[in-house]
Amino acid sequence: MTTVTGTGAALRFQLRRDRLRLPLWVAGVPMFALYFSVAITVVTDHGTELGSFAPILGNPVTMLVGGPGYGYDHITVPRMIAGVYLLYLMLAAAVLGMTTVIRHTRVDERTGRASLLPDRPGSAVAPGWVRTVPALVWRLQRTGVMGWAVSLAIGGLVFGLFADTIGGGADDLPSTLTDLLGGRDGLVDGYLGFMGLFSGLAVTAYALLEVQDLAGHEKQGFTATVLATGVGRMRWYLSWAGVRAVTVVLLLGLASLGEGVGAALVTGRGGEVVSCLAGHVLLTPAV
Incomplete structure (x- = not known):
């Protein structure tokens, strides 16, 4: 017997287990790439106006979010996809890999190792406020939620503080493109909306991980x-889903609050707080 004995059978078992999950993800990511290429081609009049995006793509804030990018001296649709949107396709692949690994390793290992862990007896009496099923669910989730809440609030604040820098990029754009984007204010609003989508993706990752956690408890x-x-x-399941829905709204709200406060500090527009809050909350059904 060798160390690779049974590898083929184990591989077939894993493929059988993920016979729906893997094809959907593998087909979905290329479809997003196709959508991006078609959308960019239409918006830029078959690529003839791609050069107008060079000042935005070379902006320090854009590079902070998507990396330095290359080929902006002569932008083409493939180069723009690779330099701007490839990051998000990679994030989708990362979410697939992360959730799959957790499903097949972390959950299974915790199940198999539970009997090997030493006894760590705690209090025999639950806290007074843990009297309902939703309260118990919250007690199980609160540590993770607090960590995500702090991270998203700080991240939103940092994103918001760059709003004025993005707005300043409107001065370097052609007037036709500036008018299309709604001027400086429109460019800032578009940036904040895009960062809201970025926060929504982070909260979606959190929700997916918590679903895996529910399976682990089972x-x-x-x-x-x-x-x-x-x-x-x-x-039990409805309580878990209800607490999850509330925490998703909470996390999106904290991300929007940080972003709105940061944008208001640098632009002087206090209304950004309300706009960011509304934009983030509208992402809740999608998450």
């Missing part, structure tokens, strides 16, 4: 302990 036997108290399975 496999470890934690869910069975709750169900043994008379709580129905549907009630």
Whole structure:
């Protein structure tokens, strides 16, 4: 027997297990690339106006988000996709890999190793506020939510502080493109909206990871302990989904608050706080 014995059977089992998940992801990412190429071609009149985007693509803030980029001296549609949108295609692939690895390793390992961990008895009595199923769900999730909340709020603030720099880039654009983008204010609004989408992707990653965590609780036997108290399975799942929905709104709200405050500080427009909040909350159904 060698160390690779059974590898083929294990591989076939994994492919069988992900027979729907993998094809959907593998087909979906190239479709996004196709969409980007078609959209850029239409917006730039078959690529003839791509050169007008050079000042924006070379902006320090753009490079902060998407990397330095190359080929902006002679922009083509493939170069623009590779320099601007490739990052988001890579993020999609990263989310696929991350959730798949967690599904097949972290959850399974925690299930198999639970009996090997030493006993760590805690208090036999739950805190007074943990009297309902949603409260218990929140107790299980609160540490992770707090970490995400701080990170998204700080990230939103940093993004917002660059709003004025983005607005200044309007001075270097052709007048026709500036008019199309709505002038300096339109460029700032577009940037803040784009950063809102970026925050929405981060919150989506959080939601996906928490769904995996629910599956982990199921496999470890934690869910069975709750169900043994008379709580129905549907009630447990709905409570988990309800708390998840509330935390998604909370995280989007904190990200928007940070972004709006940062933008208001550098632009002097206090209304950015409300605009950013509205824009982020509208992302909730998509998340």
